[in-house]
Amino acid sequence: MNLSKERLHPKRPPQFIPHSPRLIPSEHRDILSEEAFRKVLCGEMKRTVRSGSFFLLMLVDIATSSRVNSFELSPSEICHALPSVIRETDTSGWYEKDSVLGIVFTDIRNLDGDQVQEVMRARVTAAFSAALTPEQVNHLKFLFYLFPQDWEKPTKDRSLHASLDPAWPEQEDNSELPRIAKRILDIAGSIATLILFSPLFLLISLGIKLTSRGPVLFKQERIGHRGARFTFLKFRSMKCVNDPSVHQEYVRRFISGRIHSGRGNQGVYKILEDPRVTPFGKFLRKTSLDELPQFINVLKGEMSLVGPRPPIPYEVESYQPWHLRRVFEAKPGITGLWQVNGRSSTTFDDMVRLDLRYARNWSLWLDIKILLRTPEAILSGKGAY
Numbered sequence: 001m002n003l004s005k006e007r008l009h010p011k012r013p014p015q016f017i018p019h020s021p022r023l024i025p026s027e028h029r030d031i032l033s034e035e036a037f038r039k040v041l042c043g044e045m046k047r048t049v050r051s052g053s054f055f056l057l058m059l060v061d062i063a064t065s066s067r068v069n070s071f072e073l074s075p076s077e078i079c080h081a082l083p084s085v086i087r088e089t090d091t092s093g094w095y096e097k098d099s100v101l102g103i104v105f106t107d108i109r110n111l112d113g114d115q116v117q118e119v120m121r122a123r124v125t126a127a128f129s130a131a132l133t134p135e136q137v138n139h140l141k142f143l144f145y146l147f148p149q150d151w152e153k154p155t156k157d158r159s160l161h162a163s164l165d166p167a168w169p170e171q172e173d174n175s176e177l178p179r180i181a182k183r184i185l186d187i188a189g190s191i192a193t194l195i196l197f198s199p200l201f202l203l204i205s206l207g208i209k210l211t212s213r214g215p216v217l218f219k220q221e222r223i224g225h226r227g228a229r230f231t232f233l234k235f236r237s238m239k240c241v242n243d244p245s246v247h248q249e250y251v252r253r254f255i256s257g258r259i260h261s262g263r264g265n266q267g268v269y270k271i272l273e274d275p276r277v278t279p280f281g282k283f284l285r286k287t288s289l290d291e292l293p294q295f296i297n298v299l300k301g302e303m304s305l306v307g308p309r310p311p312i313p314y315e316v317e318s319y320q321p322w323h324l325r326r327v328f329e330a331k332p333g334i335t336g337l338w339q340v341n342g343r344s345s346t347t348f349d350d351m352v353r354l355d356l357r358y359a360r361n362w363s364l365w366l367d368i369k370i371l372l373r374t375p376e377a378i379l380s381g382k383g384a385y
Contacts, residue, residue, distance in 0.1 A: 031092055031093055031094065031101075032091065032092065032093025032094065033093065033094060033097070034093070034094040034095065034096065034097045036093060037091065037092075037093025037094055037095060037102055038095070040091050040093070040104060041057065041095075041102065041104060044104055044106065044147070045147060045148075045328070046325070046328070048147050048148050048321065050321070050322055050325065051321070053107070053108075054108040054116075054146060054147065054148070055104055055105060055106045055107070055108055055146075055147055056104070056105040056108050056116060056117070056120060056144055056145070056146050056147075057102060057103070057104055057105075057144070057145045057146075057147065058102065058103045058105065058120070058124065058142060058143070058144050059095055059100055059101070059102050059142060059143055059145075060078055060100065060101040060102075060103075060140070060141070060142040061099070061100050061140075061141035061142070062078070062098075062099065062100065062101055078092075078101055080131055081127045081128045081130065081131035081132060085105075085120070085123050085124055085127055086103065086105075087105075089106050089107060090103060090104060090105050090106060091103070091104045091106075092104075105120070108146065116144075116146055117144040117146060120144055121144060124142065125137065128140065148321050148324055178363065178364050181364050182304065182364055182367060183301075185305065185364070185367065185368075186298050186299075186301075186304050186305050187298075187299065189295075189298070189305050189371075190295040190296070190298040190299040190305070191299065193292070193295045194295050194296070194299070197292055200289065200292065201292065204216075204235055204284065204289060204292070205235075207280050208235060208236055208280065208281075211278055211279065211280040212236075212239060212240065212278045212280070212281075213240055214236060214239070214240030215236060215240070216235065216236060217233055217234070217235065217236060217293055218233070218234045218235065218236040218237070218238070219231050219232070219233060220232045220234075220312065221312070221313060222310035222311065222312060222313075222332070223310060223311050223312075223313060223316055223327055224302055224303070224310050224327070224331065224332050225327065225328075225330065225331040225332065226327070226328055227327065227328075228302075229313075230297065230300075230302040230303075230310075232294070232297065232310060233293035233294055233296055233297055234290050234291060234293055234294065235284055235289065235290040235291075235292065235293060236281070236290075237277055237278065237280075237281025237282070237284045237285050237290045238274075238276045238277050238278065238281055239276055239277075239278060242276040243276075246274075246276065248314050251312075251314070251315050251318065252318045254348055255315065255318040255319065255323070255348050256318065257347075257348070257349070287378065288378045291334060294334050295334070298334065302332075303331065303332050303333055303334065304330075304331045304332070304333040304334075305333055305334055305335065305367065305371060306333040306334075306335055306336055306358075306366075306367040306370050306371060307330045307331050307332050307333025307336055307358070308326045308327065308330055308332050308333065308336055308355035308358070308359075309332060309333075309336065309338075309339075310327070310332035311327065322352075323352050325352075325356055325359075326352050326355040326356060326359075329356065329359035329360075330355065330358060330359040330362065335370060335371065335374045335377075336354070336355065336358060336370065337354040337355070337357065337358045337370065338350070338351045338354040338355065339374065339377055340370055340373040340374055340376075340377045341354060
């Protein structure tokens with residue numbers, strides 16, 4: 001995510017500030033269990049997307065390095081090698097029990113992620129070199145991730161080793177039964193809709209083929225719950241060949257607040273009188289029939305019937321840290337609070353606030369109320385373009 005240096009710290013030059021560390025002897029440092037460490041990591045992730053502060057996660061693959069190179073490393077050896085780096089405010093523990101050790105470095109006051117990681121890598125390598133043999137250091141697998149900058153990068157760029165690919169930690173869920181019921185509702189609702197509207201699938205497909213060249217379905221990569229990426233499905237409403245930069249520039253300006261929504265203006269994600277939309281596609285959008293294939297995404301578990309709309313990766317690049325919470329805290333859905341409260345006729349920040357209010361107050365009854373209000377929103381056409 002590209003965060004503006006001018007917006008957060010206008011005149012502060014980038015530098016790594018360890019903020020007066022008080023070191024704790026390695027033999028007295030606790031190594032948290034996997035469950036406890038992941039709770040700490042989850043809390044740091046939420047804090048950083050809420051406050052805009054940064055933290056650095058280091059993952060050390062002890063098991064693979066030991067197995068491949070015929071030597072053993074213990075957590076105590078790792079901590080003993082890091083006395084000049086780890087501070088009392090940092091947290092170490094098992095990211096994967098007896099396999100991957102994690103260390104969370106908090107209070108990273110630096111906007112240049114590459115520089116932070118370069119400095120920390122040099123310090124950690126020097127610390128390891130003082131405690132381990134050169135062969136051990138050369139074959140040790142450890143990687144750094146600066147949050148919230150690194151979370152949305154594709155997995156293939158994020159990790160050189162599968163076990164060092166940080167995922168959003170699962171939290172203890174005290175509402176398991178209602179969420180199971182939500183999944184059952186998603187499955188039942190998506191199957192019923194796909195069967196009920198199967199004749200429309202054929203008619204819409206025929207209409208698309210007769211009015212424009214190209215495939216019936218539009219497929220696009222979207223970001224789902226906790227950053228997971230999936231292929232988003234819609235009936236194609238645009239010309240097959242078009243310039244996506246039009247929408248990219250619009251979204252960037254809308255998220256930044258330089259475009260205001262309202263009567264006669266653009267709405268969230270959609271441009272009024274978009275020249276790329278076909279006449280038949282305009283009808284599909286107005287009636288929301290273009291979204292019918294998303295029930296396949298729901299059936300596959302990538303989306304829910306109710307939840308925030310899944311963003312396109314280039315949209316997330318323009319997010320402020322607190323905006324990220326909308327994809328962290330709830331699975332994306334076909335409909336949601338903002339869709340039944342004006343749909344596209346709202347500001348981006350208001351949409352995010354509605355998404356967060358939904359995640360904060362979620363219940364199965366809330367989902368049912370939103371689903372019952374959705375047909376009225378679709379039939380009224382309010383905010384649909």
